[in-house]
Amino acid sequence: MLPIDKCVVCNGNLLETKVTEIIKGGGNTATLQVNALVCQNCGERFYHADTIRRFENIKLKLERQETQDLIPVGQSFEVA
Numbered sequence: 001m002l003p004i005d006k007c008v009v010c011n012g013n014l015l016e017t018k019v020t021e022i023i024k025g026g027g028n029t030a031t032l033q034v035n036a037l038v039c040q041n042c043g044e045r046f047y048h049a050d051t052i053r054r055f056e057n058i059k060l061k062l063e064r065q066e067t068q069d070l071i072p073v074g075q076s077f078e079v080a
Contacts, residue, residue, distance in 0.1 A: 004037070004046065012041025019045060023055055025062030030070060032058070 007014060014037040023030045037046040
């Protein structure tokens with residue numbers, strides 16, 4: 001997946017795992033599952049460059065309110 005085999009933060013072992021990432025933009029929130037290398041010691045996540053570009057594209061869509069191709073799930077509320 002990535003050209004690293006140890007965590008750059010703590011030197012722990014990495015394991016490729018499916019994780020849920022939360023992306024926020026323009027008052028909207030989206031969640032998606034992606035593969036990441038996760039440090040078994042400190043929990044740091046490492047993503048492939050294509051995955052990071054996907055995060056950036058989703059954030060832009062959220063900021064622009066371009067959510068027509070996203071699946072609505074529940075509602076979010078802010079407590080004052």
